[in-house]
Structure formats: C-alpha cells, structure tokens
Amino acid sequence: MQFNSLTFVVFFAVVVTLYYSLSSWTARKTILVVASYLFYAAWNPLFIVLLWISTIADWTIARRISATPDRVRKRLLVTLSLSINLGLLGYFKYGGFLLENFVSLMGGLGIEFVPPAASIVLPIGISFYTFQTLSYTLDVYRGRMQARYSLLDFSLFVSFFPQLVAGPIVRASQFLPQCVESRRATADSMGWGLTLMVFGLFAKVVLADSVLAPVADAVFGAPDTVGTFEAWLGVFAFSGQIFFDFSGYSTCAIGAAMCLGFALPDNFRSPYAAIGFSDFWRRWHISLSQWLRDYLYISLGGNRKGEVRTFVNLVVTMFLGGLWHGASWMFVIWGLLHGFYLVVEHAARTLFGGIAAFDSRVARVAFGFLTFIIVSMTWVFFRAADMGTAMTLLTTMTVPTGMGSLVFAEQLPAIILVLLGLVGWHWATRNSNLELLFERLPLWVRALVISTVVVSIIYSGGGAQHAFIYFQF
Amino acid sequence: MHLSTSSSSERVPQGGWLRTWIVTLVIVAVVVTGWEWFVRARGLGDVAVANTAELWVRERERAAALGSDALVLVGASRMQGGIDLETLRALTDAEPVQLAISASPLMPVLRHLANDPDVSGTVVVSLDMSALRILDDESEAQRWIAAYDDFKAGRTAVFYQPAEDRLHQGIDSVLVSFSRNARPHQLVFARTTKSYVRTLPDRSQQFDYSKIDREAAYERRVRLVRGYTDPSFMEISDIDEKFADIEEQVEKLQARGAEVIFVRLPSSKQIREIEDIRFPRDIYWDKFAAGTRARTIHFADYPELGDVDLPDGVHLDASEQEKFTRALAHILFGDSVNRDAVDP
Numbered sequence: 165m166q167f168n169s170l171t172f173v174v175f176f177a178v179v180v181t182l183y184y185s186l187s188s189w190t191a192r193k194t195i196l197v198v199a200s201y202l203f204y205a206a207w208n209p210l211f212i213v214l215l216w217i218s219t220i221a222d223w224t225i226a227r228r229i230s231a232t233p234d235r236v237r238k239r240l241l242v243t244l245s246l247s248i249n250l251g252l253l254g255y256f257k258y259g260g261f262l263l264e265n266f267v268s269l270m271g272g273l274g275i276e277f278v279p280p281a282a283s284i285v286l287p288i289g290i291s292f293y294t295f296q297t298l299s300y301t302l303d304v305y306r307g308r309m310q311a312r313y314s315l316l317d318f319s320l321f322v323s324f325f326p327q328l329v330a331g332p333i334v335r336a337s338q339f340l341p342q343c344v345e346s347r348r349a350t351a352d353s354m355g356w357g358l359t360l361m362v363f364g365l366f367a368k369v370v371l372a373d374s375v376l377a378p379v380a381d382a383v384f385g386a387p388d389t390v391g392t393f394e395a396w397l398g399v400f401a402f403s404g405q406i407f408f409d410f411s412g413y414s415t416c417a418i419g420a421a422m423c424l425g426f427a428l429p430d431n432f433r434s435p436y437a438a439i440g441f442s443d444f445w446r447r448w449h450i451s452l453s454q455w456l457r458d459y460l461y462i463s464l465g466g467n468r469k470g471e472v473r474t475f476v477n478l479v480v481t482m483f484l485g486g487l488w489h490g491a492s493w494m495f496v497i498w499g500l501l502h503g504f505y506l507v508v509e510h511a512a513r514t515l516f517g518g519i520a521a522f523d524s525r526v527a528r529v530a531f532g533f534l535t536f537i538i539v540s541m542t543w544v545f546f547r548a549a550d551m552g553t554a555m556t557l558l559t560t561m562t563v564p565t566g567m568g569s570l571v572f573a574e575q576l577p578a579i580i581l582v583l584l585g586l587v588g589w590h591w592a593t594r595n596s597n598l599e600l601l602f603e604r605l606p607l608w609v610r611a612l613v614i615s616t617v618v619v620s621i622i623y624s625g626g627g628a629q630h631a632f633i634y635f636q637f
Numbered sequence: 638m639h640l641s642t643s644s645s646s647e648r649v650p651q652g653g654w655l656r657t658w659i660v661t662l663v664i665v666a667v668v669v670t671g672w673e674w675f676v677r678a679r680g681l682g683d684v685a686v687a688n689t690a691e692l693w694v695r696e697r698e699r700a701a702a703l704g705s706d707a708l709v710l711v712g713a714s715r716m717q718g719g720i721d722l723e724t725l726r727a728l729t730d731a732e733p734v735q736l737a738i739s740a741s742p743l744m745p746v747l748r749h750l751a752n753d754p755d756v757s758g759t760v761v762v763s764l765d766m767s768a769l770r771i772l773d774d775e776s777e778a779q780r781w782i783a784a785y786d787d788f789k790a791g792r793t794a795v796f797y798q799p800a801e802d803r804l805h806q807g808i809d810s811v812l813v814s815f816s817r818n819a820r821p822h823q824l825v826f827a828r829t830t831k832s833y834v835r836t837l838p839d840r841s842q843q844f845d846y847s848k849i850d851r852e853a854a855y856e857r858r859v860r861l862v863r864g865y866t867d868p869s870f871m872e873i874s875d876i877d878e879k880f881a882d883i884e885e886q887v888e889k890l891q892a893r894g895a896e897v898i899f900v901r902l903p904s905s906k907q908i909r910e911i912e913d914i915r916f917p918r919d920i921y922w923d924k925f926a927a928g929t930r931a932r933t934i935h936f937a938d939y940p941e942l943g944d945v946d947l948p949d950g951v952h953l954d955a956s957e958q959e960k961f962t963r964a965l966a967h968i969l970f971g972d973s974v975n976r977d978a979v980d981p
Binding site: 165169170171174205206207208209350351352353354355356358360418419421422426427428429430597598599600602603605607608610611612614615618619622623 | 644645646647648649650651652653654655656657658660661664665668669672796797800801804805808814815
C-alpha cells in the first residue's frame with residue numbers, strides 16, 4: 165500500500181484508532197503486526213510467506229546462538245542465517261540477472277545455453293527487511309544483543325509497516341527495546357508525526373512527481389533529442405526527484421511511527437550540502453550507509469589493515485552497496501564510482517590534509533558545489549536504462565550543443581525554483597534541522613505552512629501516480 | 638530511550654499541536670470549500686476522472702477477461718472522444734472497452750492485444766495515416782503497456798486497487814474542483830480558462846465545445862496540424878513494412894477468432910483538406926484496405942458518419958456522440974444491432 169494513496173489514509177486512521185482503543189500492550193502490538201501484514205499483502209499476499217520465513221528463521225537462530233557457548237556452533241548458526249537471508253535475496257533479486265549474465269558468458273564462449281523461461285518477481289522491500297533481520301542475528305552473534313525478545317516483538321520489528329518496504333533500515337538494537345514497554349504518542353509527538361507525514365507526502369507527490377519527474381523522465385527517455393542545457397536540467401531534476409521521493413518516504417515513515425509512539429532513525433541530513441563524498445554518505449540514506457559500514461566495511465577490516473586494504477574495502481563496500489539497489493550493471497557502475505570517489509578523497513586528505521586554505525569558507529563551499537555536481541552526474545548511471553543512454557546524456561552534458569528545444573519552457577521557472585530551493589535549504593540546514601525551525605514558529609505560522617502543504621497535496625493528486633523509486637530495491 | 642543515531646523523535650517541537658492541527662484543518666476545509674464554490678460558480682471543471690495509466694490498465698485487463706465478449710476500441714483522441722460507450726453497449730451484445738490513448742500511435746496497443754491469447758473479441762481500430770508517423774517507443778501507449786505488463790507480472794500487483802478506485806471515484810463524483818482541469822495551479826499557471834474535455838470512469842471522453850470559443854479552438858487545431866509550412870504530400874518511406882506489421886497483428890487476432898475492423902474516423906474543413914493532401918486516400922487508405930483481411934470503413938463512404946459536428950475539424954462535440962455512435966454501430970454490426978435499443 166502506498167503512502168500516497170487514499171486507501172492508506174483510511175488504513176492508517178483505522179489502525180491508529182484500534183491501536184489506541186486497547187489497553188493491553190500485547191494486544192496493541194498484535195494489532196500492529198496484523199496491520200503490517202495487511203499492508204504488505206496489499207501488493208501481493210504470497211510474499212508474506214517470505215516475511216514469515218525471514219522472521220521465524222532469524223528469531224530461532226538468534227536464540228540458538230545466544231544459548232550455545234560453542235564458538236563453532238555459533239558460527240555455523242550465523243552462516244545458516246546468512247545463507248537463508250542472502251539466499252532468498254539472491255534468488256528473488258539477482259536470480260534473473262545471474263542467469264542472464266551466465267547465458268551471455270556461455271554465448272561468448274561459443275556455447276548456446278537456453279535456460280527454461282522463468283519470470284522471477286521481486287518481492288517489494290525484500291532488501292530492506294533482509295538487512296534488518298540480519299542485523300539482529302549478527303548483533304546477537306557478536307554479543308552486542310541478547311536474544312531475549314518474544315516472537316511477537318521480533319515479528320513487529322521485521323514487519324513494522326511504516327518502514328517495511330523502503331526503510332529507514334532499522335537495527336534490532338534500535339527497535340526491539342522499544343517493544344518492551346507500552347508506547348503512546350504524546351500530543352506533541354502525534355502533532356509532529358502527522359506534520360512529518362504530510363511533509364513527506366508533499367515532497368513525494370508535489371515536488372518529486374509533479375514538478376521534477378516529468379522533466380527527468382523526458383530527458384532520460386530520449387537523451388539524443390535534448391541539448392546541453394536540457395540534459396543538465398534533466399539530470400539535476402533527477403537529483404531532486406530521487407531526494408524528494410526517497411526522503412519523502414522516510415519522512416512519512418518516521419512520522420507514522422511517531423504517531424504510534426515509536427522512534428525511527430533519521431535517514432537524510434541535507435545531503436546536497438555535503439562537502440566531499442564521505443560527508444555525502446553520512447547524509448544520504450544514512451541507515452544503509454551505516455549498515456554497510458558496521459556489517460560489511462568493518463567486517464572486511466575497515467581502515468585497520470593499511471591504506472591499500474582500506475581502499476579495497478571502500479570499493480568492495482560501495483560495489484555491494486550499488487548492487488544492493490538492483491540487479492543491474494548500471495547500479496554496479498554507480499556504486500563503483502562512489503567507491504572510487506571515496507578512495508580519491510581519502511588519498512587527497514592524506515596528501516593535502518594539512519593545507520589551511522582548503523578549510524576556508526570559500527573552499528568548503530566550492531568543494532560542496534563540486535560534490536553536488538559529481539553526485540548529480542553519477543546519478544546518470546543510476547537512472548539511465550542502459551549504458552548507451554548514460555553515455556549519450558553525459559556526452560551531451562559535456563560537449564555543448566545549445567539549449568535544445570526547451571519543451572519544458574513553461575515549467576522552467578518552477579523547476580529551477582524547486583532545485584535552487586532544495587540546494588539552498590540543504591545549505592541552510594546543514595548543521596540544523598526542521599524541528600529547530602518549527603520550534604521557533606508561532607502557532608498560526610505553523611498552521612499556515614501545514615495547511616498550504618495539505619492543500620497542495622490534495623490538488624496535485626489524481627494525475628499520473630508514481631510508485632516510490634526505492635520500492636524496487 | 639535514546640537511539641544510537643539521531644531521530645526526529647528526540648527533537649519534537651513542543652507545544653500547541655492540537656490547536657495547530659485544528660486551525661490547519663479549518664483552513665484546509667475553508668480553502669477546499671471555497672475553491673469548490675468558485676469552480677462551480679464559474680462553470681469550470683466537471684465531474685470526471687483522471688485519464689491515467691491505472692485506469693487504462695484496468696480496462697486493458699477487462700479486454701482480456703471478457704474474451705470473445707469484448708468490443709475493444711483502439712486509437713487516439715478521435716476514438717476516445719467519438720464513442721458513447723453506453724449507447725454502444727445498448728446496441729450490441731458485446732461489452733465495449735475503451736483502450737484509445739490520446740496523441741499516441743496505435744501499433745503498440747494493437748501488437749499488445751495481438752500477442753495476448755486472452756483477447757479474442759472484436760477489435761475496432763481507428764486508423765489515420767498521420768498516427769503511423771508517431772514513434773512507438775516514445776509514446777504514452779508504450780508506458781501504459783509497460784505499466785500493464787508490470788501489473789500482470791506481479792511487479793506492481795496492487796490488491797487494494799479496487800478500493801483505491803472506489804475512493805477516488807467517490808471523491809471525484811462529489812467535488813467538481815478535483816477534476817483535472819479545475820485545480821488551482823492549472824488555472825493559475827497553465828491559464829486554462831475552461832475545462833471542456835472530461836474523462837468518464839469507462840475512459841471515454843467528451844469534448845464539450847459549448848464551454849469554449851469554437852472558432853479559437855478550430856484555429857488552434859489548424860495551426861497545430863498545419864505547422865509552419867503549406868501542406869504537401871507526405872511520403873511514409875516504410876509504409877509497406879508498416880502495413881505488413883498491421884497485417885501480422887490482424888492475422889494473429891483472427892487466428893483465434895477475433896474480428897478486426899479498421900475505421901477512418903471523420904475530419905472536416907481545413908483539417909480534412911490538409912490530411913487529404915498529405916495522405917491521399919488512393920495512395921494510403923485504399924492500398925491498405927485492398928491488402929488487409931480485416932474489414933475497413935472510411936467515413937467518406939458513409940454520409941451518416943461524416944454528417945457530424947467537428948468543431949475543431951477533428952473531435953466530435955459531446956452532443957453528437959450518441960448520434961455518431963448509433964451510426965457507426967449500424968455500419969459495424971448491420972442487422973445484428975440490438976433492435977430493442979435502436980433509434981430513440
């Protein structure tokens with residue numbers, strides 16, 4: 165069920181009413197688990213089975229790991245958990261991709277291999293909940309958590325509907341302790357939670373879908389028909405679209421959880437005001453980058469095994485981070501490029517780290533601008549359907565061919581306003597946040613801002629609906 | 638509890654949220670009610686639904702589910718705005734399904750139907766040669782077909798879609814200001830003066846030219862069709878391949894019992910002149926009609942089809958829709974037209 169659907173509005177109202185009408189904490193948690201399964205089943209009921217497999221497997225394995233003092237047995241159990249989770253993820257997400265590449269490889273060797281026709285449907289959000297359940301087993305294995313939570317609590321952690329299909333990726337250590345005692349949102353939390361939900365929807369429905377998506381779709385759909393100006397406009401539009409789309413979902417998720425008395429971690433912190441790529445990844449999809457850092461990069465040795473190994477670990481981590489987004493070489497290239505940028509940045513910091521001029525205000529803004537440009541150009545590989553489209557677009561962007569036909573002339577002011585507003589807002593809130601701003605606003609200004617946002621959402625719906633981009637991951 | 642990472646829950650702006658939301662809801666209610674009143678008072682908007690991919694996907698699914706009972710309409714805006722489905726339903730035993738897509742080529746939809754073994758009803762295709770020049774790959778049709786394929790493959794299976802549709806239809810039927818052409822930003826930024834096109838829940842469209850300046854609409858259409866140069870013969874270099882492609886789809890459909898009928902819908906005044914110069918009938922239509930195994934109907938051969946009000950030279954006025962549909966149904970189905978429903 166999409167947040168930007170009327171069905172969700174009805175669903176959420178019913179769930180909140182039922183949730184707060186009961187006094188028993190166990191009954192209320194049961195309501196949330198049932199609601200979460202309904203929420204997931206709204207796409208495809210069959211895939212609930214995968215959720216159950218993931219839930220029961222990791223809950224059982226974690227308890228066994230916790231109970232046994234035998235290191236070998238612990239290792240075997242964690243391997244079993246990894247095999248089940250990554251096996252499911254691998255089959256559903258990468259099965260077709262691996263088969264396709266195997267066929268190509270065989271073809272290259274002169275062997276004609278025709279696999280049986282199979283259409284593997286990707287269960288929505290599988291990458292998100294797989295990483296969540298894995299965090300629990302791995303934390304228990306590492307002795308950072310006790311496997312003392314009930315199956316009901318663990319089921320709620322895996323399936324909690326506000327963040328089930330597109331994050332933030334919540335760690336077991338962040339969520340499960342919240343299941344112990346009864347939770348009720350305060351009036352302030354409820355008010356701010358609802359506000360975050362409408363802000364998230366505004367980002368998605370109005371800014372991403374209505375203003376930016378048509379431009380990005382048109383430019384990426386026909387890259388050989390646009391001029392240099394349009395190509396840049398389309399690429400910046402996608403930078404804005406993917407931010408508003410994904411951060412919009414995260415904001416909705418955080419708001420919905422808050423209304424139910426739960427706290428979810430931040431997932432974005434003004435990423436387009438990042439100065440450098442390490443900074444970007446501390447601000448973009450924070451829950452994924454922290455997961456990759458803690459469970460992959462550090463497991464590979466992090467920066468503890470010398471400079472060359474650090475570089476290799478960075479590239480491997482970003483390669484797998486790219487692949488996490490989807491079974492496509494385009495995502496791999498996107499991840500590898502970010503790995504390369506991180507390596508270059510680390511090397512540059514070692515070489516030039518002591519130079520004071522690089523720490524000046526002007527230099528920081530220049531580096532921030534450069535980071536934004538490079539991040540935006542790298543999105544081309546993320547968004548383009550194939551390498552040809554990406555290269556055509558990048559060529560058009562770098563070899564001046566003029567303004568193009570300017571088919572977006574009428575929408576141009578709105579597009580530029582939204583993009584400048586986005587980057588300006590990120591710089592203005594680089595070390596701040598929305599809550600600080602709202603804290604200072606008088607009641608009537610708050611109401612005016614929120615009502616403007618609500619009215620905009622109401623009157624921008626009904627056109628072409630876009631699914632949240634991150635649902636496909 | 639405190640999270641190891643920061644969370645909005647730890648920074649909740651304090652105080653006055655109940656009052657904030659009460660004031661917010663009052664403002665929203667006032668704005669929505671006020672806009673609804675304004676739109677109704679000015680005769681803007683209309684009770685209609687949005688002409689979206691979701692709506693097309695739903696009808697496309699119906700075309701397959703109905704099998705041989707389906708009467709599938711394919712084409713562009715002339716077809717979408719030319720047929721009154723209620724009238725057609727009353728005149729035939731078949732169930733009409735409107736799959737025409739404005740400003741889109743017909744081939745992607747025709748191929749899609751031909752390759753679907755569940756489609757075995759009657760397929761009526763609006764064919765005008767200019768549509769054969771639109772590139773298939775860049776069309777709305779291609780995107781909506783992809784949306785349908787994704788839906789069927791379960792990639793976007795949404796089991797709550799019927800509930801979602803009902804909620805939208807409920808709101809759309811009550812609030813005129815929710816119609817696509819009556820929203821504040823459309824009126825302010827797009828300078829739309831009046832909404833004259835409405836899409837009904839069955840995807841048929843009505844063009845109500847009484848709401849706009851008919852002459853201006855006609856002049857706009859002529860400018861659009863004519864372009865900047867005098868009209869001259871347009872050679873479609875690969876026309877034989879295109880006809881062969883159409884015929885391949887016809888054969889596939891006919892092989893499983895489907896009937897395929899191509900219709901050249903009417904145009905008038907300067908638009909017809911331009912079309913006749915660019916795509917002369919003897920070079921294009923007649924050649925196609927001679928080579929196809931499907932039935933073909935050209936409006937010029939049936940006075941009753943040409944005897945209609947096309948304010949912009951292309952699209953039928955809504956007031957003529959029923960009359961035109963009756964005329965077309967008689968030509969399409971002859972004696973098998975439901976006599977109980979014939980002529981009011």
